[in-house]
Amino acid sequence: MRVAPYVLLFFPLLAGVSAASNEMQQALITDKKESTFMIDFTEQHNLENWRITNDGVMGGKSQGHFSLQGNKAVFEGNISLDNNGGFSSVFRSIEPLSKGLKTVTINVLGDGLTYQLRASVTLDGYRLAYKQHFNTVVGQQEELTFILADFQASFRGRNISNAPVLLAENIIEVGFLVTRKAAGPFSLAISSVAFK
Numbered sequence: 001m002r003v004a005p006y007v008l009l010f011f012p013l014l015a016g017v018s019a020a021s022n023e024m025q026q027a028l029i030t031d032k033k034e035s036t037f038m039i040d041f042t043e044q045h046n047l048e049n050w051r052i053t054n055d056g057v058m059g060g061k062s063q064g065h066f067s068l069q070g071n072k073a074v075f076e077g078n079i080s081l082d083n084n085g086g087f088s089s090v091f092r093s094i095e096p097l098s099k100g101l102k103t104v105t106i107n108v109l110g111d112g113l114t115y116q117l118r119a120s121v122t123l124d125g126y127r128l129a130y131k132q133h134f135n136t137v138v139g140q141q142e143e144l145t146f147i148l149a150d151f152q153a154s155f156r157g158r159n160i161s162n163a164p165v166l167l168a169e170n171i172i173e174v175g176f177l178v179t180r181k182a183a184g185p186f187s188l189a190i191s192s193v194a195f196k
Contacts, residue, residue, distance in 0.1 A: 036101070036194060036195065036196045037094070037097050037098070037101070037194065037195040038192055038193070038194040038195075039174075039192060039193040039194070040071070040192045041068055041071055041072055041073040041190070041191065044068055046068075046073070047066065047068055049092040049093060050066050050073070050090055050091065050092040050175075051090070051091060051092070052064045052065065052088065052089070052090050053091065054077075054085075054088045054089075055080075055085035055086060055088070056085075058083075058084065058085065059084070060080060060081075060084065060086065060087075061080040061082045061083060061085055062077065062078065062079045062080045062086065062087060062088045063077045063078050063080075063088065064076070064077035064089070064090060064178075065077050066090045069189070072109070072189045072190060072191050073189070073190045074187060074189045074190075075090050075176055075178075075186075075187070075188045075189075076186060076188070077185070077186060078183070078184065078185050078186070079178065079180050079186060081182075086179050086180065086181070087177060087178065087179040088186070089175055089176065089178070090176055091118070091120070091173050091174065091175030091176075092173065092174065092175060093172060094171065094172065094173065094174055096169060096172075097168040097171055098168065098169070099168065099169045101148070101169075101196060102147060102148055102149070102168070102196070103145050103146060103148065103195070103196050104145070104146055104148060104174075104193065104196075105143060105145040105146075105192075105193075105196065106134075106144050106146075106190065106192070106193050106194075107141070107142070107143045107144075107190070107191035107192045108136065108142055108188055108189060108191065109136075109140070109141045109142070109188070109191075110135075110136020110137060110138070110140065110142070111136060111185075111186060112136055112138040113178060113180060113186055114133055114134070114136070114178075115133070115134055115136065115176055115177065115188055116131045116132065116134075116176065116177040116178070116179075117131070117146065117174075117175075118130065118131045118132075118174070118175050118176065119148075119171045120172055120173035120175075121166070121170040121171055121172060122170075122172060123170065126155070128153050128154065128155055128160065129154050130148075130151035130152065130153050130154070130166045131152055131154060131177070132146045132150065132151050134146075136188065148165075148166045148167070148168060149165045149166060151166045153166070168195055174193060176190070
């Protein structure tokens with residue numbers, strides 16, 4: 001699949017952002033220390049903003065579900081390779097994050113599969129997905145922290161090497177995606193997602 005040249009060319013235009021004054025920079029440093037954003041699943045209404053997107057959008061037959069079990073949300077289902085399918089995802093929109101947040105920490109209980117933590121942004125009218133792969137260990141609760149600047153940008157499944165670094169204040173959506181080469185079940189229990 002080809003990406004139109006103008007999609008690749010608009011990114012350098014974003015580099016010409018003027019530097020903030022010393023006072024503004026100091027304000028951002030203060031803001032970093034005080035500002036955090038956390039998604040947890042201590043109440044049922046915390047599931048309301050999440051939505052599942054399966055490969056059915058491309059004709060596939062994978063199925064994913066998202067439910068509350070105790071104080072965790074469980075993203076589970078079955079991956080099918082029929083009709084060139086092979087993925088399931090769950091996402092939710094978020095309110096604008098504070099400037100200066102640099103990391104995201106997830107607390108998860110996995111099944112041994114590799115998942116993607118994903119963040120979506122809109123830049124100059126284009127919607128980009130930024131992704132970070134993480135491995136899980138069967139039955140092991142893990143707290144994993146990732147630097148936002150290390151996330152890989154992609155557009156319609158293709159990596160964009162010259163995209164801007166992911167900034168917290170540009171994130172409009174966050175979620176998880178699983179894809180596998182062999183059909184079968186998956187299950188990821190999520191306790192929290194926290195930006196700091």
